[in-house]
Amino acid sequence: MIFLFDLDGTIVDSAEGIINGLTYAFEKSGDEIPNNETIRKYIGPPFMDTFTRELGFSEKKSRYLIEVFREYYVENGKYESEPYTGMKDLLEEVSSKYKIAVATSKPEVQAREILKNHGLYDYFEFVGGATLDNSRIKKHDVIEYVLDNLNVGSRENTYMIGDRYPDILGASKSGLKSIGVLWGYGTYDELESYNANYIEESVENLKDRIFSL
Structure with missing residues (x-):
């Protein structure tokens, strides 16, 4: 069996860094700053989808907000996260028996840095994420990219684990x-x-659940 893990909200609680980064972006753009609970709802799906579909921003403005968010996140936000209690032990046990990988809509370079920072990187066969130019950002595309790198043949015994709808929808599409x-x-x-x-x-x-499948 193969298990793909989402990162934010599944392996690590990254809310602090993302909330701080989005607050920084909205503040710099001059937009009204949503409260923290509202911003938490933005965590998971690609920001481009959230900004254009839910907030009604243009693609140009959305790209600007993402760029400014990354200014903060690269310097500070990527350090403002913690693995969920028990996650390190889970990854150690599961990786000793099954192949596991990461499939995240977070830029791949940032995902790798976060996992290395928390001492979790070596548990995974592969860490796949979005590209910085947004050419690969949808969860389905990330999942396909990860499956290709793992050389997965039959998908019958492959599972996607995540906390938001793109994880579930992406798994179904794949x-x-x-x-x-x-x-x-x-x-x-x-x-x-x-x-x-x-x-x-x-x-x-x-x-x-994993060991009962």
């Missing part, structure tokens, strides 16, 4: 099963509405 998790930034209703195959409430429950 013919994978999905496991939604509730300690991140999504909700049970969100994960259920996108037909996650399983939904787990805690890291310990996720570990039990």
Whole structure:
């Protein structure tokens, strides 16, 4: 079996750095700064989708906000995260038996730095993420990129694990099963509405689920 893990809201709690980075971007652009709870809802899906579809910004303005966000994130935000309690132990145990990888909409270079910073990088066969030019940013495209790099043949026993709807939707588009998790930034209703195959409430429950499959 193969397990693909989302990063933000699944492996690490990165809310602090992302909230600070988006606050910095909105402040610099002169836009009204959403409250922290509202910004938390932006974590997970690609910012380009959120800015253009949910906030109604133009593509040009959205690209500007993303650029300014990255100014903060590269210098500070990438250090403002912590692995969820029990996650390191889970990755150590699961990687000893199965092949695991990361599939994230976060820029790949940042994802790799964050995992190395927390001592988690070596558990993964491959770490795949978005490109800085947004040519690969949709979760489905990232998943396909990761599967290609893992040389996955049959997808029958490959699972995507994540906390938001793009993880579940991307898994479905790629013919994978999905496991939604509730300690991140999504909700049970969100994960259920996108037909996650399983939904787990805690890291310990996720570990039990993985070893029961």
